[in-house]
Amino acid sequence: MAPVTERRGKKAWVPWRLQCPTCLRQTCVEWAAASTRHSFWAQVYSPQQREQGKAPQAAVRAVAFKWLRILSRCWQDRTPYEASVYLQALNRRRAPLLHNLASGS
Numbered sequence: 296m297a298p299v300t301e302r303r304g305k306k307a308w309v310p311w312r313l314q315c316p317t318c319l320r321q322t323c324v325e326w327a328a329a330s331t332r333h334s335f336w337a338q339v340y341s342p343q344q345r346e347q348g349k350a351p352q353a354a355v356r357a358v359a360f361k362w363l364r365i366l367s368r369c370w371q372d373r374t375p376y377e378a379s380v381y382l383q384a385l386n387r388r389r390a391p392l393l394h395n396l397a398s399g400s
Contacts, residue, residue: 321361323363324355326362327356327362328358330362334392337362340392341355341358365381
């Protein structure tokens with residue numbers, strides 16, 4: 296589901312991933328959109344993406360991709376998702392998202 300940038304010389308483009316089933320992609324996007332109402336970090340991450348110039352739907356897809364990475368790690372470690380653990384990981388890495396969470400923007 297994640298985008299992959301292809302480059303040839305000075306030209307770069309992001310092709311549409313055809314291998315990902317459409318229903319799976321749509322389900323992830325809808326779930327990510329719903330999570331922006333309930334997840335504190337997702338409420339901040341989506342507007343942050345909008346400020347970077349992304350379209351509303353692209354911002355929601357970015358939230359979906361971040362959720363997939365988080366849940367994939369939880370699945371690999373066989374641990375349930377906990378927001379506090381994720382926020383601690385952001386703090387250890389000094390992530391810009393954590394700065395935006397603290398400022399409330």
